[in-house]
Amino acid sequence: MENPMQHNQNKLFISNMMESAIRIGLLFILIVWTFDIIKPFVIPVLWGAIIAVALMPITQKLERALKGRRGLAASILALAGIILLIAPFWIVSSSIFDGVTHMIEVLQSGDVDIPGPTQKVADIPLIGDKLYDIWALFATNLEKAVLHFLPQIKTGVTAAAGMLGSSLGSLVMFIISLAIAGGFMAHAEKSAAAVSTVAVRVAGKHGEEWTSLTAATIRSVLLGVVGVAFIQSILIGSALFTFSIPAAGIFTFIVFILGIAQLPPLLVVLPLIFYVFSTHDSTPATIFTVWVLIAGISDSFLKPMLMGRGVDVPMPVILIGAIGGMITAGIIGLFLGAVILAIWYELFITWLKTEEEATTGSQALNKAEDKLVTAPGHDGANE
Structure with missing residues (x-):
């Protein structure tokens, strides 16, 4: 049989638990309503x-x-x-x-x-x-x-x-x-200060570094994905207009969209090559084919040149993040995926450095103790 003190403690525990559950529930409802409003x-x-x-x-x-x-x-x-x-x-x-x-x-x-x-x-x-x-x-x-x-x-x-x-x-x-x-x-300064404050509050001392990393990654993806897609569309579009391909403007726009979506422009180019060979002589058709094929594969050397500039993150990490993010969340995922993967990469590198520093410090401490033990006049028994 429980004593009165234990009974009061149980009642107090149940009361606190119920009060906490009600508060958490109300907070959850408030968060859900707020998200629906700002969605x-x-x-x-x-x-x-x-x-x-x-x-x-x-x-x-x-x-x-x-x-x-x-x-x-x-x-x-x-x-x-x-x-x-x-x-x-x-x-x-x-x-x-x-x-x-x-x-x-x-x-x-x-x-x-x-x-x-x-x-x-x-x-x-x-x-x-x-x-x-x-x-x-x-x-x-x-x-x-x-x-x-x-x-x-x-x-x-x-x-x-x-x-x-x-x-x-x-x-x-x-x-x-x-x-x-x-x-x-x-209001760039105020916006950046607010973002940095929130980042430091959430992620600690590395928050400000990750804020700068986010900005640099966005610019890198803009150059490496959108920039490359724009260059490819200009190169292919110039060929389409030069050879008077019908609806050249629409095809150029489609090439630009495919480039942003990380799909090969050859999806548009190959049918056009067949069309040009069926309507033009062999020499201009061959020139057109070489022109658009080189433009279609130009991303293979443009991306390594443009993507990753200004970011201390390997280009494959940003590219994988951009492609995976786009598959998951659409065009905006190009940027969000690259940013998230870049931050995880920095977290991994920070963890490795922490482990290396801990190992180096431990080795240095052991060496100091060994020197102290082997020093002349040192008597380990007197410690």
């Missing part, structure tokens, strides 16, 4: 921070040119970014709309004249005969061809409409992110 703003704020870190060196140069007016410099860059986003989207959308409108008018008038395929199309390895038959069917009997491929056409139109809607949503999100980035850049 729509998480991705734009993250993108805003990434853009601000990437553009900060340009902002500082523009600030010096504007005689110290940081707010004006940040606003100019944010507006320039918004214009650079809207202008290509508007041009591509207008081009697509005009093309679809023209196609509908041509189909309604019944005046459709599709040139037939040449023998060069049939000579293309593997797919030549099938491509020749499909092309010939559309050229000779368009109505029958449309009815035959109607399910595939519907699927393609639905996918294109979904892609257009998703692109419009992404455009609005990036415009908001650029506005947020302008605010971050205008």
